[in-house]
Amino acid sequence: MGKSLKLLNQSELVYAIKSNDSNILKHFYTTNYKKIETLILKNSGSIDYAKDIYQDAFIAVWTHVKNDKFVPKNDTALQAYLYTIAKNKWMDYLRSNDFKKISSASKLRHFEPADDFSEKTNDDKLKTERLHKIMHTFKNLGEPCKSLLTKFYFEKKSMKDIADEFLLDAASTRNKKYRCMQKLRELALKIE
Amino acid sequence: MNPNNNISQELLETIERYYNDSMSTDERHLFVEKLESNPEFKTQVEDIKILFLGIETQSLKEQLDEFHKDIPKATSKIRFLQFTKYAVAAVVVISLGSYWFFGKPSNQKLYAKYFTPDPGLPTTMSSSLNFEFYDAMVNYKHGDYELAISKWEKLQINKPNNDTINYFLGVAQLANKNELKAIPYLKSTIQKPESVFLNDAHYYLGLAYLKEGNIERARKHLDLSNTDVGQELISKLTD
Numbered sequence: 001m002g003k004s005l006k007l008l009n010q011s012e013l014v015y016a017i018k019s020n021d022s023n024i025l026k027h028f029y030t031t032n033y034k035k036i037e038t039l040i041l042k043n044s045g046s047i048d049y050a051k052d053i054y055q056d057a058f059i060a061v062w063t064h065v066k067n068d069k070f071v072p073k074n075d076t077a078l079q080a081y082l083y084t085i086a087k088n089k090w091m092d093y094l095r096s097n098d099f100k101k102i103s104s105a106s107k108l109r110h111f112e113p114a115d116d117f118s119e120k121t122n123d124d125k126l127k128t129e130r131l132h133k134i135m136h137t138f139k140n141l142g143e144p145c146k147s148l149l150t151k152f153y154f155e156k157k158s159m160k161d162i163a164d165e166f167l168l169d170a171a172s173t174r175n176k177k178y179r180c181m182q183k184l185r186e187l188a189l190k191i192e
Numbered sequence: 193m194n195p196n197n198n199i200s201q202e203l204l205e206t207i208e209r210y211y212n213d214s215m216s217t218d219e220r221h222l223f224v225e226k227l228e229s230n231p232e233f234k235t236q237v238e239d240i241k242i243l244f245l246g247i248e249t250q251s252l253k254e255q256l257d258e259f260h261k262d263i264p265k266a267t268s269k270i271r272f273l274q275f276t277k278y279a280v281a282a283v284v285v286i287s288l289g290s291y292w293f294f295g296k297p298s299n300q301k302l303y304a305k306y307f308t309p310d311p312g313l314p315t316t317m318s319s320s321l322n323f324e325f326y327d328a329m330v331n332y333k334h335g336d337y338e339l340a341i342s343k344w345e346k347l348q349i350n351k352p353n354n355d356t357i358n359y360f361l362g363v364a365q366l367a368n369k370n371e372l373k374a375i376p377y378l379k380s381t382i383q384k385p386e387s388v389f390l391n392d393a394h395y396y397l398g399l400a401y402l403k404e405g406n407i408e409r410a411r412k413h414l415d416l417s418n419t420d421v422g423q424e425l426i427s428k429l430t431d
Binding site: 015027127134135153155157158181184 | 204253
């Protein structure tokens, strides 16, 4: 509790990650970036690559913590884990054909994120594909569904608060949320 | 998965409770039993869970770009190497100038460096005790300090001496860049020497005074905070 975010212990960080506490996520994000930027700049990368790789790694750490795939064992475990994942992703990219094709690392900004979700089996691969489809659909879902679902599922706001923000009563907000989920589900299934 | 196979609102909300870990023990028990015995149900649940994850992941992704803007910009060593010496010279000239112009900005910088909002108390979705208090805590954690303050202020009227409410009102005011309003709340927290927030309240009170420019009081409360960061900060203060 308290003092400074610097002193947050790992279990508090895990809790914050699971509840998407934006203050703490932001702190975790901004304080660990520089090390990875330095690594990538020193190894034939650019600032743009550093940002992409870092964000991919950050999302992977967040997902693993959320699913209890990674449980920190010492005081800097999460920071070290983030660094290792980013480093591996960058090494994978350097070894990839995408990188070999372009001698001057200039244009290419989109490369396949390397196994974020440890897609070892076909089943996992399918799941990752589905997840990407859903993310893409959600990105373009349109308002007010997008805000409503973000507030409920990501920000974990209460139904009552969301209803207040949308100037609706709780029952219609609940109903709207349900219809938005149906819409998202149907649209995500359409992209094949 | 069959797109025509609609999922009812009730089922959606049941899966939400499972995903959020807010089921009662009994409900959870029954739910897990059904998951294990009914593969079709399991697929339905998996389908919905991945929707939740997709929404959360995409929301996070969009938030990361916002976070990224707040990473302090460092000049890229590779590209700007030749400019470094001119840049250094310019910075020296500018900072000497602004020092002369604006007096001593360094304590304000120290404040900026040392102030991070208290992470707040854990809020669990199932907790119904002190609903209003934790409801405001959720706003606080999402950086909506004004809303949190307005909710806590209402509670504070009935419980003017509650150290928890006073403490969080103080840190929320401070996070909302309103150190003058923060000070009275934090002062009232430290009236209770048995409070679990005592050290933290002294620390934030020290920061509030630092922001206000009262270095003597800042030093006193940072010292009383009994924390390493407090001591570290004291050693950097300039009168």
